Amino acid sequence: MGIKVILPSGSELVADPGMRILDIIPPNSGLVAKVGDRLIDLTSELKPEFEEVHVLDFNSPEGRETYWHTSSHIMAQAVKRLFPNAKLGIGPATEEGFFYEFDVEGKSFSPEDLRSIEEEMSNIVKEDLQIIREELSREEAIDLFTRLGEDYKVELLREMEEEIVSIYRQGEFVDLCRGPHLPSTGWVKHFKILYASASYWKGDERNPVMQRVYGISFPDKAMLEDYLVRREEAKKRDHRVVGPQLELFSMPSEIIGPGLVIWHPKGAMIRRIIEEFLVRVHLKRGYQLVYSPHIAYTDLWKTSGHISYFREYMYVFEKDGIEHAIKPMNCPFHILVYKSKRRSYRELPLRLFELGTVYRFERSGVLHGLLRARGFTQDDAHIFTTPEGLEDEIFGVLELGEYLLRSFGFEDFVVELSTWDPSHPEEYMGSEEDWRRAEEALRYALERKGYDYKLMPGEAAFYGPKIDIKLVDSIGREWQASTIQLDFNLPKRFDVTYVDADGSERTVVMVHRALLGSIERFFGILLEHYAGNFPIWLAPVQVRILPVAERHISYAEQVYDKLTKAGIRADLDVARGTLSYRIRESELSKIPILLIVGDREAQSEKVAVRLKGQGNLGSMPLEEFIGKFKAEFLPPDLR
């Protein structure tokens, strides 16, 4: 009775038990095999109980993981050869690549160290060492790793519950590892060590510091080069570099403090356009605009309960003997708007929107340009609804969120639904019934919207379940954008109620939602997404007029006036230096449209149009030009 072996190509083989998978599949046709949910080495033998074996290659997540995992072992082996005293920590595959961490007794790896590690890895690959799996009892393994002086491995073993564990050997190197792995070290073809950094054993800052070395590997040289190019591309787009270069913003942290942003005129213009767009769209969707102060008595956040676990993130100070705090969030104020009078069910849902600037004293190590700042502005809204209205509200929020993100040019999203962990109800606010109904409402809304979503059990906040939406940018990176959170906590703490149709007083259901998240952060993402080439409706200068020579300035001024009257953001070049030079300068400042005017244009009331990235479109009458781009000059909701 043969066992079916399915190759990545889809073709099938039939083989007898006892044979090694590696020996029956064509060379280079896969990296690892899967039986049911279990991954096994290609060097494993087919067992009679196997029904189907799927062979997976680098195109599958499991194939890549195996490839990278073996790469990390090769790196660890290289490090052990060069630094015999290094103690092994853990060395997994990551989403993109792999790392291995080592305790090297306070040493850190220099760039030269990394180069020699990379060279030694090449040697190990050339040696093409067989990678052999062995199983042994936990006690034997503890014995083995104690003898090897691998204290961290021993610690891991002591924490494990399994009585039988596996180790993998390649040459002189041995590692505690579940596997699976590639058949031999020669299978790893093209790799690169990327960087080294410090981390803590098990990520806990009370534990010893480990040196983590990160790397990447691919079966194909072109893939490695591609990856490195993409990495370079991401680096080139770094908003912390591009932003100041384009005079959008700066963060002079040594003068004003870390994590704070100064918006320069061009950045402020873009931000204003984004904010005005947001306000218009929210008003159209039944939100009402509110404002709230930046400071309030700290007691407000005692009532909300934030202070107890948020205090270290808050800026707190004393005036007149009373403790004040700068707001880290807007919700209490919106609740106070709600509570300013008794509310009837007829008024619900009530949707309050604010571009609320908040300050959070984030730990210095997490700050990262606009993407993680200490002062930032949320496109924040709180929706107060009846339980019955919840699903429709969530659906509406999802629709609005998608509309907004698409308007900014994002097409792909990753949706996550975070629910509670029903085995620990005591860790959550609200009854089991509350949670069940709420999670159901979120799920129905997601399904009605037609979203595929990832269920994240146990990822909910203590006060309610949530939906997170991540956007995917133009170079394939995911960014957390929208978050939609239910809150069972605040309505109780602030006693937020409404009078229902039957005259009874009921607790309101409250939804926090931020769709772009933080304007600063979103701006940073947009900047990297477009690499500074904002679409015309967002560009701070939409059109620059370039007179060929000084004698064309007066005609250029006429053009400028007409554009400005048409509501187009234009600027006028002063005609100093060569035209080529000025075109280059304008291109580098990412102005989407250049209008070049010389003798030919001035005589015929035309403009020569040059589009960023597309070059010269030739001359056309000014009116024709304005008509042609009419829609693109405007925000999506005004077209």
Added chain:
RNA sequence: GCCCCGGUAGCUCAGCUCGGUUAGAGCGCCGCCUUGGUAAGGCGGAGGUCGCGGGUUCGAAUCCCGCCCGGGGCUCCA
């Protein structure tokens, strides 16, 4: 916050290992010449508390200590 690395002109960087004239370069900026037709015309000039404070030394950008700020991680998160 913790670990490692770093901070020299507006920007990118050299000089620092091994202390020793007026600390350099390119880009940008300013001026003059050039009056230009689709990504860099020529010449000249200005511009620096070498992150801040202290120490060692006859002498510190350079060596030592503290602090501030940044980068990469850990953790966290909009």
